[in-house]
Amino acid sequence: MHFIINGKQVEASFDLRTSLLDLLRDHLGLTGSKKGCDQGACGACTVLADGERINSCLALAVQYQGRSITTVEGLADSGKLHPLQRAFVEHDGFQCGYCTPGQLCSAVAMAAELERGVPSVVTADLTAETIVLGHDELRERMSGNLCRCGAYNGIVEAITETFGTQPAVHEVAA
Amino acid sequence: MTPFTYARAGDVPGAIELAGASARAKYLGGGTNLVDLMRETIEQPEALVDVTGLSRTIEAKEDGSILIGAAVTNTALASDRTVRQRFPVLARAILAGASGQIRNMATVGGNILQRTRCAYFYDDAAHCNKRVPGAGCDAIDGFNRMHAILGGSPACVATHPSDMCVALAALDATLHLAGSGGARSVKLVDFHRLPGGRPEVETELEAGELIVAIELPPLLCAQRSTYRKVRDRSSYAFALVSVAAAIDLGDDGSVRDVRLALGGVAAKPWRAWQAEAALRGGPATEENFRAAAEAELAGAAGLRHNTFKIELAKRTITAVLSELAGSVA
Secondary structure, eight states, rough: EEEEETTTEEEEOOOOOOOOHHHHIISOOOOOSSSSSSSSOOTTTEETEEEEEEEESSBBBBGGGEEEEOOOOTTTTTBBOOOHHOOOHHHTTSOOOOSSHHHHHHHHHHHHHHTTTTTTTTTTTTSSSOOOOOOHHHHHHTTOOTTTTTOHHHHHHHHHHOOOOOOOOOOOOO | OOOOEEEEOSHHHHHHHHHHHHHTEESSSSSTTTTHHTTTOHHHEEEEOOOOOOOOEEEEESSSSSSEETOHHHHHHHHOOOHHHHHHHHHHHHHHHEEEOHHHHHHHHHHOOOOOOOOOHHHHTTTTTTTTTOOOOSSTTOOOOTOOSSSTTTTTTTOOOOSHHHHHTTTTEEEEEETTEEEHHHHEEHHHHOOOOOOOOOOOTTOOOOEEEEEOOGGGGSSSEEEEOOSSSSSSSOEEEEEEEEEETTTTTBBBEEEEEEESSSSSEOHHHHHHHTTTTOOHHHHHHHHHHHHHHTTTOOOOTTTTHHHHHHHHHHHHHHHHHHHHH
């Protein structure tokens, strides 16, 4: 079967039960995407399919033939980190790092959704042409990516610096 | 996961033919629920027919109705300009569900056919009449905080998890189905079944039948509509109780038209017919909203851990209707 992974044409053959995540990790050696819950609850496996973020653990690989898949390995440009990756380093957007590839891919696609005017449940005016990535919008839109270390403040700062339109406001944790 | 064959359907007749070739075929949309259920071996299809290549169009018609292809993704439907302007309750309900990633994958047809998230249904060490007919129900005397307060039976108290369907129930949506016996239409409110003695039969869909499209009729009151979801965390969690509501007020402040449906309370999206009847024509006051909620929940029955849902549902209905009645259209 034919795939386009991080811009490269790839041929692969595998058992039909293989998830896109297992295809990437176990067959193609792209171990950046992580297996957390394997049931769509944590977001560690997030990759982009034709630019849209998806949970690769819930995706049967066979369904993604011919689609353009981008993993965390494909975010950097010729060895130069993506601005969001640099911001994650700058703002301590991780501790153990296990959720980070999913956070990065998710945030990159989230920014594109915002650009397209995709609303969220906290968007007050559904008919608005443009949506500001404030604190509530950011946290709602990134709720599909869990960080069990609790590095959320750094994650929010890094995403805000890269894609935000207003400074992050810190919330005191309960 | 048990082995299966895979085929991608090019059109509706092709999909039905492919599915008809196997007694245990399943249509595959985004896979966000089915793949998970297959991994748990709760679903064991021997053939998957991928229907994500079928209709992905959203057609706004001149009469004000909308025809939504079943393969439209949840994100695409919630982002659609016409839906956001004319049916805000639908956009808000979809956006209240799942995560950005899952909404990108999940189709409208698959959302309607998703199965309960009852933990005993998923746990193969537990008894579940839905998973193994006749096995018993461990939820009824188990941890049942998330379970039904309306329409349950001694066999099953699971809830339908969809947010989108609650809005579709309120909006009088019709499902267009196709199968080897031809095409037919079923109203969404009649599509999902209450458990009774057969909780394993969840919908009116017949073997091999496919949801092709969802039609929303023109509905003036839908312009003033919203969805509120009460849950254990503020995002990415299933509803304890949710309310989809639309209201149209007369010049004298009376309720000219109203649509109301509840989520998280039953095995199906719960259209609040009794509350609507109590509201229609009466004054749009908080007192009347509360009385209508009382009427709808009069038949509710709580389990050990979810009796709180009855009062929660009443308060949420009252709050949502008050908010809508107070807002400028």
